[in-house]
Amino acid sequence: MGYMKPDERMEGAGPAMPPRASEAQRVTVIRPSRGWRSLDLAELWRYRDLFGMLVERDVKVRYKQTVLGSAWAILQPVMTMVVFTVLFGQFAKMPSDGVPYPIFVYAALLPWLFFANSITTAANSLVGSSNLISKVYFPRLLIPLSSIGASLVDFAIASSVLLVMMVYYGLGWSLNLLLVPFLTLGIIFAALGVGTLLAALNASYRDFRYVVPFGVQLWMFVTPVAYPISVVPEAWRWVIFLNPMTGLIDAMRAAFLGLPLNGSAIVVSLAVSVLLFAIAVAYFERVERGFADVI
Amino acid sequence: MTNHAIRVQGIAKEYDIGSRETGYKTLRESLVEAAAMPWRRLRRLGGHIEPNAKFWALQDVTFDVEQGEVLGIIGRNGAGKSTLLKVLSRITEPTRGEVQLRGRAASLLEVGTGFHPELTGRENIFLNGTILGMSRAEVKRKFDAIVDFAGVEKFLDLPVKRYSSGMYVRLAFSVAANLDPDILILDEVLAVGDLDFQKKCLDRMKGLSNSHSTILFVSHNMGAIQALCDRCVLLDKGRVTMVGPTTEVIARFVDQHRASRQYVRTAPPLAEPTVMAASLDIEAGAADGQAAVAIARIALRAQAKARIGVWLRFKDALGVPFAFAGAGQFDRADLVALAPGDNELELVVPVDGLAIGDYTVNITTIQPGARSIEDLDDCLSFTIQRAPRPGATRVLEQAWGYGSMELPVSRGDVRMIEPLATDGTARASPPAASGAPIAATNS
Numbered sequence: 001m002g003y004m005k006p007d008e009r010m011e012g013a014g015p016a017m018p019p020r021a022s023e024a025q026r027v028t029v030i031r032p033s034r035g036w037r038s039l040d041l042a043e044l045w046r047y048r049d050l051f052g053m054l055v056e057r058d059v060k061v062r063y064k065q066t067v068l069g070s071a072w073a074i075l076q077p078v079m080t081m082v083v084f085t086v087l088f089g090q091f092a093k094m095p096s097d098g099v100p101y102p103i104f105v106y107a108a109l110l111p112w113l114f115f116a117n118s119i120t121t122a123a124n125s126l127v128g129s130s131n132l133i134s135k136v137y138f139p140r141l142l143i144p145l146s147s148i149g150a151s152l153v154d155f156a157i158a159s160s161v162l163l164v165m166m167v168y169y170g171l172g173w174s175l176n177l178l179l180v181p182f183l184t185l186g187i188i189f190a191a192l193g194v195g196t197l198l199a200a201l202n203a204s205y206r207d208f209r210y211v212v213p214f215g216v217q218l219w220m221f222v223t224p225v226a227y228p229i230s231v232v233p234e235a236w237r238w239v240i241f242l243n244p245m246t247g248l249i250d251a252m253r254a255a256f257l258g259l260p261l262n263g264s265a266i267v268v269s270l271a272v273s274v275l276l277f278a279i280a281v282a283y284f285e286r287v288e289r290g291f292a293d294v295i
Numbered sequence: 296m297t298n299h300a301i302r303v304q305g306i307a308k309e310y311d312i313g314s315r316e317t318g319y320k321t322l323r324e325s326l327v328e329a330a331a332m333p334w335r336r337l338r339r340l341g342g343h344i345e346p347n348a349k350f351w352a353l354q355d356v357t358f359d360v361e362q363g364e365v366l367g368i369i370g371r372n373g374a375g376k377s378t379l380l381k382v383l384s385r386i387t388e389p390t391r392g393e394v395q396l397r398g399r400a401a402s403l404l405e406v407g408t409g410f411h412p413e414l415t416g417r418e419n420i421f422l423n424g425t426i427l428g429m430s431r432a433e434v435k436r437k438f439d440a441i442v443d444f445a446g447v448e449k450f451l452d453l454p455v456k457r458y459s460s461g462m463y464v465r466l467a468f469s470v471a472a473n474l475d476p477d478i479l480i481l482d483e484v485l486a487v488g489d490l491d492f493q494k495k496c497l498d499r500m501k502g503l504s505n506s507h508s509t510i511l512f513v514s515h516n517m518g519a520i521q522a523l524c525d526r527c528v529l530l531d532k533g534r535v536t537m538v539g540p541t542t543e544v545i546a547r548f549v550d551q552h553r554a555s556r557q558y559v560r561t562a563p564p565l566a567e568p569t570v571m572a573a574s575l576d577i578e579a580g581a582a583d584g585q586a587a588v589a590i591a592r593i594a595l596r597a598q599a600k601a602r603i604g605v606w607l608r609f610k611d612a613l614g615v616p617f618a619f620a621g622a623g624q625f626d627r628a629d630l631v632a633l634a635p636g637d638n639e640l641e642l643v644v645p646v647d648g649l650a651i652g653d654y655t656v657n658i659t660t661i662q663p664g665a666r667s668i669e670d671l672d673d674c675l676s677f678t679i680q681r682a683p684r685p686g687a688t689r690v691l692e693q694a695w696g697y698g699s700m701e702l703p704v705s706r707g708d709v710r711m712i713e714p715l716a717t718d719g720t721a722r723a724s725p726p727a728a729s730g731a732p733i734a735a736t737n738s
Contacts, residue, residue, distance in 0.1 A: 030389065032392075057418075060413075061411060131409075
């Protein structure tokens, strides 16, 4: 063992420098940019390893820092399910489309909590990374995009409880389950869209720190998590479908539990999610250049 | 084809002073600010220019760096060095101008950016490496070199929160030192770490520059600048005032800030207490020219009876404030009472511990409640020159970069804790935190 000798390179005795012809030709031009600019996909691709490392960091830190570790991922949805079952299922006698209320609410809580946790962490991700942003360059978009990794792992862990419930209640084993990955992708797009937008807004206007938790809570009640869409009067259904999460959460539940699917609602929600994501990325790119100055 | 690695053309950076405030804001402040925001926008659109709301951190900065060259950037605090590095590192965008960087650029504005205390050394090497712009495969390839250079192989699987600060810095620097970029942008990063390691890093960087890398280097340590840099850029108030060989630029830099020793006000006095003149003398101590005290004599004119604070701020030759002395700074009973008319105030400050070199002094006068009346930047200056203490061979010099002031040390006896074992090695004792045996650090 030993250190690399300082003069190793001067002597030419050490390992030769790897050829870097293509790199040496690459000229980076830094100049002020104005207005909207297009997303540099090639650059994002070059930084894919950093994206992976940021996700890995968040996941590792999340499970290292808490005593209960992955138990939290299960406790949060299960406790919420118990409370909802007692309040809405037992006391309020909420209809649940002919499915036992606990599994009815859990199948929706699972994707909802994934969405809610994702946008909350994404919203705080930029401000929480101010030390990185003020010290080193990389595409800032990676920060909100990578922030949902830990929530996704939580989602996967909490899904195991749903599987146990499906076995226990003996329902949900249908071809609908094949839709789950696609719907999850839809929720990821929606979460990234909202999260990225909130992250950018939070960097400029710190009020969003207070707005987000409150907004997430309200949002859950206008999404059919604890109740089926059928309890909403026909005349008002269109309002609840303005919320892109309505279609996604309802479809997720239908996919898990083998309930009838509402095709057009799924398509509209997916389209809205992707649009939301595109708008959020465009806005983020527009304000990105100022982050280091305000953060 | 030119072989300029870096071309900087007419870079300017304007800051909105309002938006530069960082840190914690209360909800109320945020709300008030948010409420004021549309109004401020409207006024701005209407052509209303808020006084002092803008600040040019850089103006018309132009220079080229040849491939393989080591360029130093020097200037006092607030001259725009950090802003320039941030622009070159693409952390912040310039307001005007253009920069061209040829090849892969990496910047190191801080040692250990993105290190996470909960993660192990191994994990942090990968995290930090990718943050600095390496691919995972590249980090893997350089992993052994990084670990060797840092000398932390025994602690690789320990979370870095358990590392000593020395180990932490060595590991962080080692990742950066093995980056091998075409262009390396370095801020004051050598100020950390122990001396041996600093030396090692300097050598390592020299090795880099001798192969192919272009290095841009900011430091307050003139020794490091002198040793490393071929040429230097001198910045002052956001503008380039000189580009040239290192020795000449350093000489100009040190020269420029040698203000006159005396201060005489030429403008008419203010309505408030005013500094009309000031001077500073070093009174030698008893033995062979040893500096003992600095005596500042300040003539103050007051229109009425007044009680004010008079503050002295001491800066070293590079303009870094390092010491403070004042009357009436933290205690109202200490305020200087002035009678109507001309008053003379004498402030005597012991300067025995100061390093050899040039100093400037800033005088600030303060109304009770900490509103400053006058802020006379660099209005006085003095030079410390002295012989070693009896029996000593050297005197601390500013130029060494060890600091500008020697603090008195009182020292206890050396006690032997544990004799050498029979085989001649010292017995290893377990460290408090990790339970792993302590390894001797690099020597």
